[in-house]
Amino acid sequence: MTEPLLSVRGLKVGFRHRRGTDWVVRGVDFEIRAAERVALVGRSGSGKSLLALSLLRLLPLNAVAEGALFFQGTDLHRVSHRRMALFRGSGITMMFQDAPAALHPVRTVGEQLEETLRFRQPLASANARAAALELLRQLEIPDPEARARSYPHQLSGGMCQRVMLALALACRPQLLVADEPTSGLDPTIQIQILKLLRESQERSGFSLLLISHDRRLVERLTHRSLRLEEGYLTEESRPGPG
Ligand SMILES: Nc1ncnc2c1ncn2[C@@H]1O[C@H](COP(=O)(O)OP(=O)(O)O)[C@@H](O)[C@H]1O
Numbered sequence: 001m002t003e004p005l006l007s008v009r010g011l012k013v014g015f016r017h018r019r020g021t022d023w024v025v026r027g028v029d030f031e032i033r034a035a036e037r038v039a040l041v042g043r044s045g046s047g048k049s050l051l052a053l054s055l056l057r058l059l060p061l062n063a064v065a066e067g068a069l070f071f072q073g074t075d076l077h078r079v080s081h082r083r084m085a086l087f088r089g090s091g092i093t094m095m096f097q098d099a100p101a102a103l104h105p106v107r108t109v110g111e112q113l114e115e116t117l118r119f120r121q122p123l124a125s126a127n128a129r130a131a132a133l134e135l136l137r138q139l140e141i142p143d144p145e146a147r148a149r150s151y152p153h154q155l156s157g158g159m160c161q162r163v164m165l166a167l168a169l170a171c172r173p174q175l176l177v178a179d180e181p182t183s184g185l186d187p188t189i190q191i192q193i194l195k196l197l198r199e200s201q202e203r204s205g206f207s208l209l210l211i212s213h214d215r216r217l218v219e220r221l222t223h224r225s226l227r228l229e230e231g232y233l234t235e236e237s238r239p240g241p242g
């Protein structure tokens with residue numbers, strides 16, 4: 001067995017009150033290996049987003065987390081803010097639940113992609129532009145040149161999600177956390193986005209944590225499922241992805 005990429009031990013996430021802490025995630029252990037696709041399922045409000053945000057130390061200010069979070073052996077709960085900032089993106093990248101709000105409103109799609117690509121590696125501007133268009137093409141975005149000149153408010157929900165995925169891929173993460181990447185989209189668009197996620201994962205080989213309240217939607221795409229219920233995780237194994 002190879003070393004897990006991410007190993008979470010005794011993770012608790014909750015909200016502090018005057019008289020104590022209300023724990024939403026009450027102590028969970030799990031691992032994600034290199035190139036593995038794992039689903040995180042559970043009903044709305046069960047704490048899936050909080051769990052995901054805690055992996056990046058991006059919890060709301062009134063939230064607290066305890067436990068250990070080993071990424072390739074380093075406990076992310078113990079590294080400096082500066083190291084954590086560098087680690088976001090290249091180590092773990094997140095596609096947030098509310099995609100349109102996560103995009104910069106007054107920068108074009110092309111600008112945002114080029115900036116992300118150049119943050120990751122030094123690129124001449126012509127090369128960054130070509131790489132941005134290539135990503136849009138990979139995500140089957142029609143007329144990529146025109147889309148690169150668009151602002152987020154000019155895009156449909158499905159197109160926003162493709163752009164979010166393009167931005168995530170531009171980071172070349174080792175682990176991509178996709179929080180409800182298809183919520184609010186039409187069923188046919190949902191299937192397209194999930195297919196693109198899977199193809200991207202197979203092409204690039206990152207690990208994927210795919211979060212959804214809809215277990216049936218994500219289980220076909222992943223190797224195994226973790227279910228969050230009453231603050232605890234249970235694992236559901238199954239014979240290989242379809
Ligand atoms: N900033 C916050 N302050 C207080 N409670 C919160 C906050 N964010 C989330 N919660 C509560 O934490 C619980 C889990 O939320 P969340 O992680 O968003 O669930 P899920 O993603 O599974 O739908 C919910 O009961 C929610 O109301």
Ligand SMILES: [Mg+2]
Pocket residue numbers: 048049050097179180
């Ligand atoms: Mg959520």
